[in-house]
Amino acid sequence: MIEARGLARTFRSRGGPVEAVRGVDLDVAPGELVGFLGPNGAGKTTTLRLLTTLLRPTTGRATVGGCDLLTDPVGVRRQIGYVAQGGGTAYECRVREEIEIQGRFYGLSKADTVRRGAALASRLDIAGLEHRLVRTLSGGQRRRLDIALGLIHAPALVFLDEPTTGLDPQSRANLWEHIRALRAEHGLTVFLTTHYLDEADALCDRVLVIDNGTIVATGTPDELKSRISGDSVSVEVAPGTVPDAAGIAGRLPGAHEVTTGENTIRFRVPRGDTALPELLRALHTHGIDLRSVQVHRPSLNDVFLTLTGRTLRDAEVPGAA
Numbered sequence: 012m013i014e015a016r017g018l019a020r021t022f023r024s025r026g027g028p029v030e031a032v033r034g035v036d037l038d039v040a041p042g043e044l045v046g047f048l049g050p051n052g053a054g055k056t057t058t059l060r061l062l063t064t065l066l067r068p069t070t071g072r073a074t075v076g077g078c079d080l081l082t083d084p085v086g087v088r089r090q091i092g093y094v095a096q097g098g099g100t101a102y103e104c105r106v107r108e109e110i111e112i113q114g115r116f117y118g119l120s121k122a123d124t125v126r127r128g129a130a131l132a133s134r135l136d137i138a139g140l141e142h143r144l145v146r147t148l149s150g151g152q153r154r155r156l157d158i159a160l161g162l163i164h165a166p167a168l169v170f171l172d173e174p175t176t177g178l179d180p181q182s183r184a185n186l187w188e189h190i191r192a193l194r195a196e197h198g199l200t201v202f203l204t205t206h207y208l209d210e211a212d213a214l215c216d217r218v219l220v221i222d223n224g225t226i227v228a229t230g231t232p233d234e235l236k237s238r239i240s241g242d243s244v245s246v247e248v249a250p251g252t253v254p255d256a257a258g259i260a261g262r263l264p265g266a267h268e269v270t271t272g273e274n275t276i277r278f279r280v281p282r283g284d285t286a287l288p289e290l291l292r293a294l295h296t297h298g299i300d301l302r303s304v305q306v307h308r309p310s311l312n313d314v315f316l317t318l319t320g321r322t323l324r325d326a327e328v329p330g331a332a
């Protein structure tokens with residue numbers, strides 16, 4: 012659905028050129044829900060604006076929905092929906108008017124706009140709000156209206172730029188449900204940017220991590236987490252049994268970094284959830300009394316830290332110590 016090679020964009024500014032995007036390669040398959048994760052200023056919005064034909068790349072090429080970005084930008088626009096950061100609705104407009112304007116903008120007939128608008132409003136839980144002024148909607152309702160507007164022409168692919176920024180946790184979780192349902196029901200391909208780790212983790216099939224205009228990692232959230240360091244397992248056993256238990260832990264497939272304390276053994280394995288049953292069986296067979304066990308799967312923040320030497324939070328505050 013998206014194939015980009017060497018996509019780059021440099022801006023001229025008073026302080027000199029800014030290389031916002033530096034040679035991005037990416038592939039998105041039809042029906043995928045892909046998250047573009049990175050700190051503020053990483054190049055997420057610029058990449059999105061390149062892929063939606065709102066900006067011309069300085070170098071590189073891409074096809075979106077089979078249409079070339081440079082030679083067939085109109086073809087690209089026909090295939091896509093774009094929901095910008097903060098949306099594009101006018102506060103003093105009524106919801107119905109916004110839907111009508113958007114439908115007209117995409118060349119839909121009035122009847123098609125009404126039919127499609129009603130179906131999307133119902134799907135996105137904003138039915139019955141058609142007569143309301145946009146400014147009277149809650150933050151979550153407004154974001155859902157933004158998404159309905161982005162989908163009015165039934166695109167195969169939708170770009171969502173930070174769809175849940177500014178929403179409270181409950182509204183964010185609710186929006187994730189809607190995005191998942193839209194993908195499940197319509198086979199929609201979704202490409203979204205986020206700097207929320209939990210969002211990428213909970214929502215996306217695959218995550219592309221971008222930093223300083225370059226993609227530094229791609230994979231499913233689980234793949235990224237296990238590729239970096241594996242899960243850490245901490246086991247508490249009866250005093251005196253630590254050496255035997257440490258030996259057993261060290262023989263588990265892929266076990267490494269085994270360390271011991273007075274009653275504890277810590278180690279890493281590629282997958283804690285699959286290593287655990289084998290560990291429990293072996294400890295039982297050797298008559299070792301297990302007191303507690305904890306598995307910690309690294310977060311996407313650990314992944315970002317390993318890849319860049321900074322946490323996402325540090326990266327978001329330029330000059331932070």
Ligand SMILES: Nc1ncnc2c1ncn2[C@@H]1O[C@H](COP(=O)(O)OP(=O)(O)OP(=O)(O)O)[C@@H](O)[C@H]1O
Pocket residue numbers: 022023024029030031049050051052053054055056057058206
């Ligand atoms: N029109 C412009 N002129 C000059 N520099 C720009 C312009 N647009 C973006 N930049 C710079 O390019 C870099 C990437 O910006 P971009 O908006 O793509 O980042 P982002 O990852 O989307 O950040 P955020 O999460 O804050 O939206 C930043 O350093 C930004 O200041």
